[in-house]
Amino acid sequence: MSGETDVKLTADVLVIGGGPAGAWAAWSAASKGAKVVLVDKGYLGSSGATAPGGTNLLYLPPDKEMREKAVQQRMQSGGFLSEERWIHRVLDQVYENLELVEQWGYPFVKDENGVTQRNHLQGPEYMALMRKVVKKAGVKVLDQAPALELLIDDHGVGGARGVLRQEGRDWEVKANAVVIATGGCAFLSKGLGCNVLTGDGYLMGAEAGAELSGMEFTRRYAPAPAFSSNTRSRLLGWATYYDKDGNELHGSRSGDFLAERLLEGPVYAIMNKADTPEKQAILRSSHAIFFLPYDRAGIDVFTQPFPLTLRYEGTVRGTGGLRIVGDYCETTVPGLYAAGDAATRERVTGAASGGGAFNASWAICSGTWAGQGAAVHALGQGAGAPERKLRSAGRYGLADGRTNLTTSRADTQELIQAVQDQVLPLSINYFRSEAGLTAALNKLNSYWPGVSEQAPESAYDRIRAREAAAMAATSRWMYTAALARKEKRGEGLHVLAGYTELDPNQHHRILVSGFESIQVRPDRTFLAGVAAGSHQGTEQGA
């Protein structure tokens, strides 16, 4: 694969991913004096779930009482799998960083008393600004440069390799610390901005030996137009729902209402609770992206019915990801850090969805911390990465002579479709049951050998083959973890039919790792710091 025309770089810190978490990580590492390279599958500034739409932020003034209340609410909704200290850390850090965003030139609005409102960011503006900030900090940015695999030695991670997909060349970056900020995995379900999120970082991290945590908390679908991509649904709060005959349906965008109704037939909405031109104008100047597909389809959403669907959001609005074990978002692999949706968000969200304000704030904070940690780690290493004897960590879905193609060649597109058929249906993944998940997992396990029977040749095929492997692996981790949590915890980000109660013996996180056979084990380390209190005494489980 390597030729004379390949791009080879060395740096202190390599950041993989150019959404908010990657951008903050790169800025943060560069601010600590590290030489930083950032690579993105697409383009730093437009890639990922944040850029096309908008996002809410946690922005609580440093009022002790207000913050403590917010922390306690989150502990409760997350089924006490989160950690008070980490929620406080996020509230503190995001408050500071949003002030930076304003100093860098983001035009936050003010209310009538002149108070700046820093609790919402328009995605295109925010990420265009972050690109400028990252480049100004001296970070070398490679766009359209998907990473394919990590480089490792006995001391841990030392860089990565990938493709410059518009130039047909490979890249290799040696760096003593790597931050994985590749986002979550939404299985190409065409949610807004989410088709770049195929679990690539989970695959690369796990191949290097990292564990994943919280993968059962992935039961999350977003309302969207039946014909389009827009999964930003907050404005449906002004909608009334109808069946195909125009009968009103009573329910809201949260809970089981839409999933149940969509299994019975089409569901329509009209935004008729925004019943004055003034209200309609306010909504149009908030989530403008919400209106775009309907306007273009010739539908007046305030007076005409529009058809809805649910698009699967996997770990993007789910909560699971690479396990992080330290304050700087270290994984268990030396030199490897995870940020944003690539990392588990359980430390702040527990069993609840991070969707919206929590995830956006987590991306900012985890990116900042991972960048700091990576910089300190890299700058503290005696030997530079170029002197290390690094080898490829990639094992699945790569065409480099390491796979023995004695049998059939698997078709990548068919493999992806087969995985989607087990992951996207509401009947399997929303209405979860032991029988349903077991049958799906058995199928997914049977597809697994196929990931290494792909025979990609072009740059396009090589990237797709790794995405297919990443989605196949992610689906198996998800369902393996889901079958291991036989209880109802939190607000329904995982359920299993027949298990309707919280089980004190399952007050742990669930870790999964490995590929051929997936290891599962409980993690109670986060409980060690909890003072003996109301829920501590229930910890008797093995």
Add this chain to the structure above:
Amino acid sequence: MIELVSAERCIGCNLCVKVCPTNVFDRTEHEPVIARQSDCQTCFICEAYCPVDALYVSPYTDEQVDVDERRLAEEGVLGSWRATLGWGPGRTKLAAIDQTPFINRILPERPIRAAGISDVRSPATS
């Protein structure tokens, strides 16, 4: 998904090729071509970045549709997303007039819950 690169409007800056998150376009000697249309995720990013309003992303994610460039231009659809974002010279950015922080002030009234659960009206309705 992306349906149009206007040969008439395009200045060949290739910005759409650069910024597309899913690498849908290929550059050519003339205007970029839509090379991998089925990879388009309908995120409208390319339209936002196009400095001459030469692109059209249809709202239909899963099906190809025929588009009439002249009609899209006449109806002001070409460039409309960029205009909404307030990108381009002389425009006010959407971010600067963002009403999201205030939308809870116009929340629809909710029915009052049964006594015993909460007899307090939603603050947004007061």
